[in-house]
Amino acid sequence: MTKAPSSEGLRPYIEIARIDHWFKNAFMLLGVALAFFYEPSLDLAMAGRLALAVFLTCIVASSNYVLNEYLDAEMDREHPTKCNRPAARGAVSGPLAILEWGLLGGLGVGFAFTLGSGFGLSALALWVMGCLYNIRPIRMKELPYLDVLSESLNNPIRLFLGWFALIPDQLPPLSLAVAYWMMGAYFMAAKRYAEYRTIDDPERAARYRRSFRHYDLRNLMSSIVFYLSMAGIFGGIFVVRYKVELVLAAPLIAGFFTWYMYMTLEDDSPVQAPEKLYRRKGFFLYALFSATVFMALMFVEIPELYQFFQMEAGDLPSLRRLGE
Secondary structure: OOOOOOOOOOHHHHHHOOHHHHHHHHHHHHHHHHHHHHOOOOOHHHHHHHHHHHHHHHHHHHHHHHHHHHHOHHHHOOOOOHHHOOOOOOOOOHHHHHHHHHHHHHHHHHHHHHHOHHHHHHHHHHHHHHHHHHOOOOOHHHOOOHHHHHHHOHHHHHHHHHHHOOOOOEOOOHHHHHHHHHHHHHHHHHHHHHHHHHHOOHHHHHHHOHHHHOOOHHHHHHHHHHHHHHHHHHHHHHHHHHOHHHHHHHHHHHHHHHHHHHHHOOOOOHHHOHHHHHHOHHHHHHHHHHHHHHHHHOOOOOHHHHHHOOOOOOOOOOOOEOOO
């Protein structure tokens, strides 16, 4: 790996931190909403703590992005667009990239523990998953199906980060965490499907991502159906056990996943770069509306629904305390 050209200065190192990907930490919002659902007494005084939690999560995520770009440089040169990334075009010095990775990870995880052991351990888990995903000999991103499952595990980890930022000593409902994991796996498998179609050359695809040696369009589509089914099952468990009002959001959520699949099947699909999906204004507005309805229903009570489904609305079950 060559040193960065002096004309570029620090710019390549800022780019590989992928600040434009920080929006993915919006997945913390479900954990935040869940915390307010369980502890309505939480108030705006927690805003400072929450802002710090989001910032530290972004720092840890950037550490993982730096590692990913540096170690993937050779493979990215086989991709039609990722070949323009700073590391792939030789604009990044290896020692400086490793230093950046270590500093960001150390600062993010180190300060995370000031917000409690639950938040600190979740930040550490996010960083460790980045290492397992990228570093040999494990390098999960090269293993079929584990590549999707390991990267999408960051979804429930972010849920935990949002939750522990506000409720540091109890665990959130695990049924929703598993549903969130499988939803992330759906997104990642859709991305793999779109990438495979765009490259349209099995040999080149395998050089870009080794897991593509074992994938084809049929088994990728089959995995998408599996992940979406699992997300629906575990999401249903959460709805039935904790908040049946969320059933009213089911058509919107189904529409969201359907629209996402429709985009996945497009030529040169936009789901290959999820961080740019905001440019699809119709889809983006629909996603915001669906998320808003879901969050609002978390705090609405509709007794008639319990009568309709012949269910009893009971008190929320107690949560497990951290360490049990």
